[in-house]
Amino acid sequence: MPARRGRNIARRHIAAALTCLALGAVLSGVVPASARAEATLLPGGEYPDAQCTSPMRPFAGDKAWEWDLYRQKMGAYRACVDAYVRRARADIEHIQGKIDKAVREYNREVTMP
Numbered sequence: 001m002p003a004r005r006g007r008n009i010a011r012r013h014i015a016a017a018l019t020c021l022a023l024g025a026v027l028s029g030v031v032p033a034s035a036r037a038e039a040t041l042l043p044g045g046e047y048p049d050a051q052c053t054s055p056m057r058p059f060a061g062d063k064a065w066e067w068d069l070y071r072q073k074m075g076a077y078r079a080c081v082d083a084y085v086r087r088a089r090a091d092i093e094h095i096q097g098k099i100d101k102a103v104r105e106y107n108r109e110v111t112m113p
Contacts, residue, residue: 047088052080 040046055073058066 047091050081050084052077052084 054077055070058070
């Protein structure tokens with residue numbers, strides 16, 4: 001029995017060391033992007049950035065029409081960001097629904113007599 005216990009402890013130490021090495025490789029960027037992307041189900045590995053562009057702010061002494069145009073463009077910028085946030089939150093709810101469904105199905109299977 002003591003020899004078997006010693007082997008189990010050694011295996012645990014080796015598994016812990018390999019886990020640390022793998023984690024260190026991921027954190028340091030040694031692992032290729034394609035391998036890191038496998039950790040997520042998102043296409044390309046990342047959620048897309050907002051495609052909204054902030055307008056150039058006029059200078060203090062600029063004409064009134066330039067400020068009016070800036071305010072108009074800021075309204076469009078805000079609408080773009082708001083739409084992005086709404087879509088992202090809807091995606092979060094959709095993903096959460098999928099997670100909940102998977103957990104329900106698993107729990108149903110595990111609790112069957």
